[in-house]
Amino acid sequence: EVQLVESGGGLVQPGRSLRLSCTVSGFIFGDYAMSWFRQAPGKGLEWVGFIRSKPYGGTTEYAASVKGRFTISREDSKSIVYLYMNSLKIEDTAVYYCTRDLMQEEGTSDYWGQGTLVTVSS
């Protein structure tokens, strides 16, 4: 059974940093690109970024709204993908979802975690 479990969310002050983790099981982690999405309270879905699998270079892409502040990395030996969030803004408040990409370079996610809430507030 495919499972994705996010952790690391919580309350953080504006300008501070936070690291989210996503531990996966039930599939060969190294074969898949992984993405992060977010959803502000009462709002729609927003793509944050993805990291390609190592055979595809393990490189990353980001939404314009987080580029330069957020970094995605992966640790294939532990089946974990990370989202490092720096210089957090109030508008980064959202539930953050980790997902498995159906295919590389397509932006479609077939499995989602349950999400972890990040609240940016002073």
Add this chain to the structure above:
Amino acid sequence: QSALTQPASVSGSPGQSITISCTGTSSDVGLYNYVSWYQQHPGKAPKLMIYDVSNRPSGVSDRFSGSKSGNTASLTISGLQAEDEADYYCSSYTSSITLVVFGGGTKLTVL
């Protein structure tokens, strides 16, 4: 404001069919056949219902179908059931820096 345009709400009675539209541009929906549809029940994670315009993942009911014409994609749900009541989001791969864009979501009410 979302990159893709969806109606805010649609409704239908059990057994009926409804269609949700998703309008983009020649840089996203019109350019790529990478349109997806997600279903989200309150407090739950999204669930993939349609990918690559018209493909259904394993386990998704064949009452759900997708199509595309020009810059507009559509999700059709036939034989509406109470459990279909949810929010539906379309997404598309794009040629912009932000590689994946979403519609604002459509709330489906089953009367």
